[in-house]
Amino acid sequence: MRPCVASLPPxxxxxxxxxxxxxGDDVLAVIGYGAAFESGTDPRVLRVALEPMSQPCVEVWRSTARVEHGRDGALCWSNDGDYGFFAIEIDEVDDDIGAAAQAAYRQLLVHVEASTTPHILRLWNFIDAINEGDGDDERYRRFCEGRARGMAQFHDACYPAATAIGGHDGRRRLLVYGLSAREAGTPIENPRQVSAWRYPRQYGRTAPTFARAMSTPAGQLLISGTAAVVGHASQHDQDLRAQISETLANLDSLVAAAQGRFGERAVLKAYVRDAADAQGVRQAIATHAAQLGEVLLLRGDICRRELLVEIDGMQDLPV
Incomplete structure (x- = not known):
């Protein structure tokens, strides 16, 4: 892949x-975390139920233009002409996460494809009790099936980058939010990993539908949730230190595939299954990429129950 030629502002x-x-008028989205955060009534302000394990803060997406915002039924949105933010929360009926995912994705795709920013770059999914259930009845696998049904009419040429994380608040409510753009991005795959949509049957009836990362038209890399998976198999079962090392190796490989270097001008989130592991995760990331600023640590369950940590984020690419 050649260095990105930016066609949109970052x-x-x-x-x-x-x-x-x-x-303010230039803000596309504000995302807060944990039960203590109050989102208020502005559709650009979103609360994610995962509890922070670092200094409380909000994640702010700022534009270079004036931002419009509003609501479309259950969906909240904002748009500056180049980028769109969207978020939808759907209550599960009878614990049917698949039906909730299908409904959420159908609604958000109708909205996004009718907007001035029809190309989805990045999605986040937050699911209560993501690992509950056995085999194909696991809630994450049922979510993947519903997401695929909801994306059946997806008109873009490639899957967006994505993260799916489990919460612990006991509320059977699916939250999906994301970023779209006026122009399409370029999906990036990790040479160390099998593409998610090509996973074998052992991981469920329906493979996950996401790219490992997305290079945006502004020369920014949107990194999907990345864990200790090589090929398609989880590595280092329940070994935190080894899993962090493997995850960081995957991030190095993924960013290199986009002709960047992991950690340079990056904004990261680390999702940690066990709160007691938070400090070890923070130290490992800081040692690996010393030039990073603060990394946001959140308590959340990874989509495979043997995995203890997952990292996603955004970083600039050479232009």
Whole structure:
């Protein structure tokens, strides 16, 4: 892949004090975390139920233009002409996460494809009790089936980058939010991993539908949730230190595939299954990529129950 030639202005994504939760006219989205965060009524302000394990903060997406915003039924949105933010929460009926995923994705795709920013770059999915159930009845596998049904009419040429993480609040409510753009991005795959949509049958009836990363038209790399998976198999069962090392090797490989170097001008989130592991994860990331600023640590379950940590984020690419 050649270095990106930017055709859209970059988004400014950073962590800021919780006082920044009142957005100005240039803010596309504000994302807060945990039960203590209050989202208010502005459709650009979103609460994710995962509890932070670092200094409370909000994630702010700033634009270079004036942002419009509103609601479309259950869906919240904002748009600056180049980028769109969208978020939808769907209650499960009778614990049917598959039906909730199908409904959420159908609604958000109708909205996005009718907007001035019809190309989805990045998605986040938050699912209560993601590992509950055995075999094909596991909630994550049922979510993948519903997501695929909801994306059946997806008109873009490639899957977006994505993350799916489990929560612990006991509320059977699916949250999906994401970023779209006026122009399409370029999907990036990791040479160390099998593409998610090509996973063999052992991982469920329906393979996950996401790219490992997406290079945006602004020369920014949107990194999907990345864990200790090589080929298609999980590595280092229940060994935190080895899993972090493997995850960081995957991130190095993925960013190199986009002709970047992991950690340079990056904004990262680490999802950690066990709160007691948070400090070890923080130290390992800081040692591997010393030039990073603060990494946001959140308590969340990974889509495979043997995995203990997952990292996603965004970083600039050479232009």
């Amino acid at each position: 988004l400014d994504v950073r962590y800021e004090p919780v006082t920044a939760a009142v957005p």
